Amino acid sequence: MSTSQPTSAATQRSQSRTAPPFWERGRTAFRNLGIGAKLNIGFGILMLVLLLIVALIFSVGGQATALIDVTEDVRVPSALASAQALSNLLRMQAAIRGYLVLGDLQNIDDYNKARERFENNLAQLQELSAHWTNPEDVERLQALVAIFETWAPIPQQLFQLHDNPLENRPALRIEATQVRPLAAELLRHLEQLSASQETHPPSADNQALLSLMLDFRNSLQAMTTNLRAYAITGDLAFKFGYADNLVANSNTLGELERRLDRLQPEQVAIVTEIRRLRRELLSLSETVFAAAEGERNYEDLYLFTTQAAPQAEEMLTLLTRIADEQQRLIQRDLNVGKQRLWMMQVQTILGGLLSLVLGLVMINIFQRSISGPVQRLHAAAQRISVGDLDFRAPVESNDEIGRLAAAFNSMTHRLQETIDNLERLYRISQGVMSARDLSDLVAEVVEGGNIPVINRAVLNLFEFSDQGQVTGMTVIANWYSGRGTPPSPPGTRYLRADLELIDLLRSREPLFFNDLLQDPRTDPATHAVAERLHIRAMAVLPLWRQEQQIGVLLLEGDEPYEFSEQEIRPYASLLVQLSVAIENRRLLEQTQQRAVELDRAKKQAEAANQAKSDFLARMSHELRTPLNAILGYAHLLCQDESLTPFQRNAARSIRDSGDHLLTLISDILDLSRIEAQRLELYPTNFDLTSFLEGIVEIFRIRIQEKPEVTLVYSPSPGLPAQVHGDAKRLRQVLINLIENAIKFTERGRVIFRVEALTQQPAGRAAGEAEDTAPGTSPPVARLRFQVEDTGIGMSPQEMERIFRPFEQGDHPTLRAQGVGLGLAISQHLVHLMGGSLEVESQPGQGSTFTVTLELPTVGTTPEAAPGATRTGTREVSAPRVHREDGATQSAWRRLVTREQVAVMLDLAWKGELPTLSRYAQELAQADPRCRPLAERVQQMADAFDEEGLLALIESLNGG
Structure with missing residues (x-):
């Protein structure tokens, strides 16, 4: 027992000395974690701290936001509405005072607007009062509403009183309703008394009485006038005037009463009535004075000072207290909000500091566990990037960085292999680009590979039928290493019907025959060819152009060989480039051959065209020389009066036939020039009126041959005097159109219209008139020449082809009268002159040809048109x-x-x-x-x- 106890204690002490502390164990466990777990733990702690800080900030911010919301939604609108209501109430009082003083209707309008705004302010305050926290303001608002309900009708009463003086002024009302009728009654009695006195015989006493009566009436009228004026204005001068006239009136009445014995009984009765009415008038006058001098002289002012103004003052007091209280609450809430925002700032700073400390700790941890290995991996990547592909990154752990370093090393190895392949492909591509022909092209492709068994290659292109089916293939290029059996020479042709392997060669992917003689896919014909050429191993590389396979490249060897995908990859990567190069070579050869053929055809066409032009020019001269002689003598014979009618008709027939043949020769020459693009215009200045009359004169005799056809010449009055253009070609066009119209019209009329549409400035044309001022441009006349007939007309199909050379209408009797060149030449001439030639026609109703041209006008007007057609006969010597x-x-x-x-x-x-x-x-x-x-x-x-x-x-x- 004693021996075992010391041993156990020693063991425990030894374990305590060798066991690492718990933080070391925790550090080791953390280092053995993956990068994801490390990041999750670190960012989890950081997120917890951030969430705690955000929760505290959110709580304080929520309280501050609540105060801000109350201030924004309740306090500020309440204070603003109170201030606006106070302002509008003051405006209402000002408007009432202004109307009571000035009577301007604008004050009533201002009052109504201010009242509407005030009522809106009260409604807004009542709505906001539901959120008020102080009951005193609610009570003040209720009292304010109650006072306003009492005060609201008063302004309208004031306006009505002010607008009705009789109701507003008691003194004026008494004067108008009582004093004025009583004064009128007095004056009526005085008139009766004066009238009665005037009937008495004239005497000194009677005249004196009449004078007293008149003085009494005048003084009475003056009294009532001053009384009315005082009631209206309240001016004391009128009251003094009234007192003066009252004394005079009393004296006059006393004098009249002392002479009652001189009056008639009926006059005495009138005086008695006058005395009674006068007493009533004096009593009413005192009432008027009392009303005018009392405090209610103006009812509107009395009502305003006793009711409207005190109630308004009370409302102003209530509004002022509400506004002040709301301002105080706003200030209080702002102070509380400031304190809470300050607390939130303090919490934010403390949370930021705590996050910063935590972040620094995490940075230190991740620096040692993540950043260090990543930096060493980055250094390895830099060495590899500068070309050191033999360097390998150190694998320090089994976590993601360690696995990444291992994958990085594997990628470096494969990259080395890829670069080697790319260099080889680049060399092959350069050889392909520099190849002189297809055989060199195949040689560059095959020699760049690394399959030792391949000693020859053959490039075959498919042959296609008209339906796009493959009918065979032809060897167009080959390559031979110099050892073993030579390949099939270029030009060797294999038919699909004989060699079934051709169907197998049509594929998207490369095909491999490790031993062609033993492969089950080999047909007998192919087996025979393989034996004859000693083909054992063969790789088939298809060549495609877009969606069509154009051929195959066959890599052949004399020994069996098992092909691998890696070996064939360099060839497969060049198939597209090889197809494009083959197609480009073929197109280049075809283009060169086509260019040679086109150049030969062009030279032949030019030689033929020149020969045609020379022939037409020589034949024209050779034909015109005798033809002009024939025409001359025919013309002389037509003028010989000694000839018989038969002879004259024969001479005329010779002349007409010669003219027709001359016209035909001219048309053919013009058409030849047009086709050779050698027809040119020679513009000159010519007289337009004489030019047109000359054309009409040509057809005056021709139209006589058709008595049922009338030629109408209709020139516009606004035609220019002289124009600049090619008169010869324009005459040729117009003569052709008019001649056709007469030819195709058997009865009716042919109308030749010439109109000037517009005139506008244009640039100076070649050959412009000399009288145009330097630096200016002559005006351009837009002319329209229209030939309308009532002839046979044309169908739409005929109109489509009449402007083609040697095309005519379908009328059987008129087709023989020409060769169909006139309209074609006319259209080319009009287009050459920059104009347009249009036609409108209906079968059986006639046709209308319209020529539109723009010709520069000439400022001077010629005396005459020397080139106009002459009429009548002329003797020819x-x-x-x-x-x-x-x-x-x-x-x-x-x-x-x-x-x-x-x-x-x-x-x-x-x-x-x-x-x-x-x-x-x-x-x-x-x-x-x-x-x-x-x-x-x-x-x-x-x-x-x-x-x-x-x-x-x-x-x-x-x-």
Whole structure:
């Protein structure tokens, strides 16, 4: 026993020395916790402290908020309503006083407004009084309401009394209702007494009595007048006047009474009645004086001073006490709120300090258990980020940071592998981008891989039918390492009907054949090809473009091989880029081939177009030369009177046919210029009136051939005198429209209207009139040329195609009268001049063609239009050739420009002699100095002297 006890005690002492204290055990247990548990414990303690602080702040803040709410919702509105009610009550008193003094109706309006606001204030105070805590203010408010109910009718009584003087002024009421009728009765008796006295014979005594009567009446009237004035104004002067007149009246009455014996009995009776009425009048006068001098002389003032003012003063006192009490309560609540807010600030500061201390403790703990390992992990990440992928992060614990460090090391290892793969892919991509052809492209892709068994590769593109089905595949490129069997050469074609493997090759994912000869998916045809080419291992990489597979890249080896996903990944990552590169190569080759073909076609088209233009120009000249001779002689034959009617009709038929053929040649040339975009305008100044009359004159003879058709020319009175434009082309358009209208009208009329719609300034056009002032712009005339007929009309289908070349209407008898070029050329000309050509038509009712143009006007008006069409017959002499001397040619050369000479030379070469003549006349119209030249051109054109015209115009061009 004795031995065992010391041993047990020693053991306990040894355990007490080796056992760590409880805080060390707690620290170890905390360090072994996960990061989530550590954060939960630390932030849980912090949240408990914060919740305690927030609860204390909320309690104090709630009390302060309650006081603020009471102050805001009850105290302040009550004080404000009391002050407003006090102000409105004062305004009501002021308005009442103002009306009683001045009688201005605005005071009544001010009173009503102030009363309405005062009643609203009382209603607001009554509503707020339910929340008042002091009963004294409630009692004051109740007393205030009761006084106001008594006081409220008084102002209306005051206003009514003030508006009714008789009710408001007792003295005035007595004077008006009693004194005035009694005075009228006295005056009536005095009139009777005077009238009776006037009937007596004239004598000194009678005249004296009559004078006394009149004095009595006058003094009585003066008395009543002063009495009325005093009752109205209260002025003592009127009272003194009344007393003076009373003395005079009493003296006069005494004198009259002493002479009663001289009066007639009826007059004595009248005097007696007058004496009685006078006594009553004097008694009433005393009553008036008493009323006017009493305190109730003005009833409204008496009522105001005795009732309205005292009650108002009492209400003012009550309102003042209510307002003062509410102000005192506001101040008290504000002081209490300040104290509680101060307490809340103190609690907030203490809670903040406690949270700060707790936060510092947690920072220290987390610094050692979390931040330190994280910083060391961050240092490891920095070393890895600068390229040290061989460094590994230290694993210090088994918590989340330790597991993160282990995962970080694993990620670094995989990153090293990924970078190696990316470098290899980059090298492959660079090779793909720099490949010269598809074979180089395949070589770059395959050589960048790392599968040693692959010794060749073949790029196959699918062939598709019209329905989009794969019919076969063709080898377009290959790669060969130089060892083993060579691959299939480019151009090798495999049909789907023969090689069933093609259906298997159509896949989204890569396919692997570890041994093609032993694979069950291999069909006999494929087996034969594999044996012939010694293909054992094969990887199939599909090539897709958007949603369509365009082919496959086959990686082949002579030995069986088991492919892995990691090995094939570098190739698979380049499939999209490879597909795009293949497609771009094919598109580039197709584009280059197409460019060569287009360039060849363009050159052929240009050569053909030039050949056509040369042919038309030469044929035009070759055709016009004999045609102009035919027309000339036909014209001379038509003028020969010795011909028989049959011969004259034949000559006319020759002339008409020649004109038609000449028109057809001109239209074809114009259409050729339009198609070649070589048709140009040559604007000049021309007289619009003469121009239009010349066009109408052309059709005067033609219209005679149709007696049932009338041509009506309707010009607007506001047309400008001269305009600037291409008269030749405009004439061509209008002649074509009018000619068509006459041709397609068998009966009725053809109306040619010309209107000036508007005139507006425009920019200076090329070839503008010389008389336009520098720096100014000529006005532009918006002209509308309209040709309306009552002919056969057109259907909507016809109107859609009449402006196409070589298109005509559907009328069977009129289709042979042209080739369908006129309207097409006219529309192009109108558009070239910046205008519009529109048509409206109804079958069987006729058609209306409208040309709208904007032409600059010219300020000067010409004397005449040299280019107007001449009428009547004209004798044509035999052709003569005129030769001008060098001085004349030099003078003419200075008058015309190179462009104008080019136009005339073009017309002369084409044989358009009438057009050339008109153009020369237009030049003379623009510049009178050109008139001799125009006349010479006219003479030579009439004589059909083409050679002379060519020589003359070429001399103008400098030889």
